[in-house]
Amino acid sequence: MDNSLLLQLITGSIIGLGAGYVGSFMVLRRMSLVGDALSHVALPGIALALLFNLNPFFGAFVALFFAIFGIWILEKKTELPSETLVGVFFTSSLALGLLLTPEPELLEALFGDITQITKLDLAITFIAVTTIFLIMRKISNNLMLSIISKELAQALKIPVNKINFIFLFLVAVVVVLGLKIVGTLLMGALVIIPAAAAKNASVNLSQYTRLAILFGALSAVGGLLLARYSGITPGPTIVLTAGVIFLGTLVFKK
Amino acid sequence: MFQAILNGTIIPMDSNVLLQVKNLNIKFNSNQIIKDLNLSVNQGDVLAIVGPNGAGKSVLFRALLGLIPYSGKIEWTENLKISYVPQKFAIDRELPLSSKEFLSFKKKGEKEIIDVLLSVGIGAEHKNDPAHRLRHITDHVLKQRLGWLSGGQLQRVLIAWALLDNPDVLLFDEPTSGIDVGGEETIYGMLKKLHSERNLTMLLISHDLNIVYKYANNVLCLNKEMICYGSPATALDSSALIKLYGSETGFYRHENHHH
Numbered sequence: 001m002d003n004s005l006l007l008q009l010i011t012g013s014i015i016g017l018g019a020g021y022v023g024s025f026m027v028l029r030r031m032s033l034v035g036d037a038l039s040h041v042a043l044p045g046i047a048l049a050l051l052f053n054l055n056p057f058f059g060a061f062v063a064l065f066f067a068i069f070g071i072w073i074l075e076k077k078t079e080l081p082s083e084t085l086v087g088v089f090f091t092s093s094l095a096l097g098l099l100l101t102p103e104p105e106l107l108e109a110l111f112g113d114i115t116q117i118t119k120l121d122l123a124i125t126f127i128a129v130t131t132i133f134l135i136m137r138k139i140s141n142n143l144m145l146s147i148i149s150k151e152l153a154q155a156l157k158i159p160v161n162k163i164n165f166i167f168l169f170l171v172a173v174v175v176v177l178g179l180k181i182v183g184t185l186l187m188g189a190l191v192i193i194p195a196a197a198a199k200n201a202s203v204n205l206s207q208y209t210r211l212a213i214l215f216g217a218l219s220a221v222g223g224l225l226l227a228r229y230s231g232i233t234p235g236p237t238i239v240l241t242a243g244v245i246f247l248g249t250l251v252f253k254k
Numbered sequence: 255m256f257q258a259i260l261n262g263t264i265i266p267m268d269s270n271v272l273l274q275v276k277n278l279n280i281k282f283n284s285n286q287i288i289k290d291l292n293l294s295v296n297q298g299d300v301l302a303i304v305g306p307n308g309a310g311k312s313v314l315f316r317a318l319l320g321l322i323p324y325s326g327k328i329e330w331t332e333n334l335k336i337s338y339v340p341q342k343f344a345i346d347r348e349l350p351l352s353s354k355e356f357l358s359f360k361k362k363g364e365k366e367i368i369d370v371l372l373s374v375g376i377g378a379e380h381k382n383d384p385a386h387r388l389r390h391i392t393d394h395v396l397k398q399r400l401g402w403l404s405g406g407q408l409q410r411v412l413i414a415w416a417l418l419d420n421p422d423v424l425l426f427d428e429p430t431s432g433i434d435v436g437g438e439e440t441i442y443g444m445l446k447k448l449h450s451e452r453n454l455t456m457l458l459i460s461h462d463l464n465i466v467y468k469y470a471n472n473v474l475c476l477n478k479e480m481i482c483y484g485s486p487a488t489a490l491d492s493s494a495l496i497k498l499y500g501s502e503t504g505f506y507r508h509e510n511h512h513h
Contacts, residue, residue, distance in 0.1 A: 028349070141359050148345060148356075148400075154321050155338040199350055203399050208350035 005228060008114050011122045012181050012220035012238070016190065018129040018174045020216025021136050023195035024209045025167060028147050032196065033083055034071065036188035037090035039175050041067040043097025043184045046109045050102055056109070060184075061176045063093070068168035076161055097184070111235040112183035114224065125177055132170050139163050144205060181220070182235045193242035194219055200249035215245050270297040272334060272423060272455055273318070278326040280310065280317055287313050289479040291326075295472075300449060300456045302470035302486070304463065306499055309477045311459045312341055315425050318457070330423075337421035339412050341429055341459070345401040353403065353411055354396035360418040370417050371395065373451075374410045375444045405429075409441060417448070423455045424448075428462075442469050463490065 026035040042060035049059025071086060101109055146153040146160045153160050171191070178187040194215035202208035223238025230237070273295040280288040288310045295301050303311050317324045319338055330336070357367045371377075371391050380387040395407065403411060409429065416424055426445070446469055448454055460466055466473050467486050475481040475489065475498050482494035 144351060145359055148349070148351070149340055149343055151316070151321070151340040151342070152338070155319050155340075199348065202350045203397070204352035205350055205355050 012224050013217040014129050016216035016220030018132045019190045020194040020212040022174045023191035024212035027195040034086045035192050039187035040094035047100035064172035068172045110185045111233045112181045114181045186235045186239045189239045197246040197249040201252040274329040276327040280324045300470045301472045302466040303459045303474045305476040335421040336423045337416035338425045341427035347401040349401045370414045374414045425457045427459045
């Protein structure tokens with residue numbers, strides 16, 4: 001195994017861990033479709049950053065931040081995230097991004113390019129995912145409570161809106177991290193599918209989040225190896241690996 | 255225990271007042287939900303709140319809990335622990351959350367959780383065999399997904415959740431469906447027992463006047479404004495019922511229950 005593959009596998013699996021953890025609560029909040037489409041918003045951000053000679057990941061993050069802010073406002077006003085509005089808005093932003101992104105960078109933005117990963121990327125990914133884990137551990141009980149009953153959570157004086165915002169912020173962070181390996185088109189799927197698979201196979205919350213985290217990492221590692229030995233771009237192989245895991249868990253569906 | 259109502263003002267007869275509500279008004283946009291409500295609740299009271307759908311009963315609870323804006327005064331005695339069982343609590347069957355995890359959100363140990371589940375009557379069908387009952391609680395309730403519990407079991411687990419904090423006051427918003435008639439009867443029996451054992455003050459939103467006659471010592475009839483208030487036997491007269499529901503039909507007084 002060469003060094004570059006090892007670097008890819010480590011970085012990819014760390015991103016998979018973070019995506020699985022954050023994704024487990026996206027699925028519980030019935031945000032599968034929203035989460036899936038959310039990553040598309042990164043594209044116009046990347047495009048604008050490239051046009052203005054800025055770091056494309058900075059552009060992606062700013063665009064995602066606006067998107068999660070929009071979701072947060074919508075959730076505060078209505079009980080459920082407005083799927084239609086979000087779907088229309090997010091896919092339109094993908095179309096806009098496709099028009100704006102310069103041709104040479106388009107393929108990389110859409111599907112990621114893990115061959116360009118550096119040790120600095122690994123360090124950033126490690127720090128970011130560790131932070132995500134620490135924050136998720138702190139907020140997950142209250143997040144769960146606000147998912148099952150907002151009233152119950154509010155009666156316990158849990159700051160529901162603040163926690164929702166922190167959570168959505170973490171979603172934006174994990175999507176940005178994944179852009180390099182999976183790309184804007186498919187990163188949402190890496191957040192959602194491992195969690196959806198874990199949900200099939202678990203009875204309680206700790207089992208569920210652990211499985212989602214594990215499936216996230218497995219999808220990344222399996223997909224990267226598959227990509228390396230078949231010569232395909234890793235983005236699709238990672239998401240397909242997650243899809244196969246999902247099919248496998250249907251057998252254990254409780 | 256009881257208050258006299260003179261011209262809409264309430265004069266407490268003793269000093270055990272836990273809750274005073276004065277000139278409460280609640281509006282959503284331009285919709286008046288609750289109008290000029292005055293009310294007081296004493297230590298140990300069981301106050302039932304009745305009224306048609308959309309009368310503002312659940313909204314009143316939310317205001318009492320400080321979850322929504324209002325005008326007027328809501329004064330609880332200081333340092334009261336208030337617990338709340340909401341009406342709407344639909345749990346997805348697929349939700350990966352065990353009852354134990356749910357109850358553990360209150361940061362209490364397993365023993366306290368089991369004790370409170372026993373006191374709300376979980377596994378009461380095995381009450382002659384304590385070891386069997388304990389196994390039933392751990393294996394079939396605590397390890398179970400919350401969404402797999404029956405309506406009645408879920409209601410009891412919710413009440414257990416509310417009781418884990420050792421509250422002074424319990425606000426119970428009765429679900430309109432989900433509990434079968436037999437189960438409902440025993441849930442109120444259980445609440446009555448808790449009321450006397452723990453000296454719990456209770457505010458119940460109920461849809462069943464029989465429950466009110468049987469278990470409450472005070473009743474508030476609410477239809478955006480106060481229609482009647484007092485002991486169920488005197489306050490729920492036919493004119494109040496007609497004002498409340500449009501007709502008297504369907505609601506029978508249980509003359510055989512005495513208080």
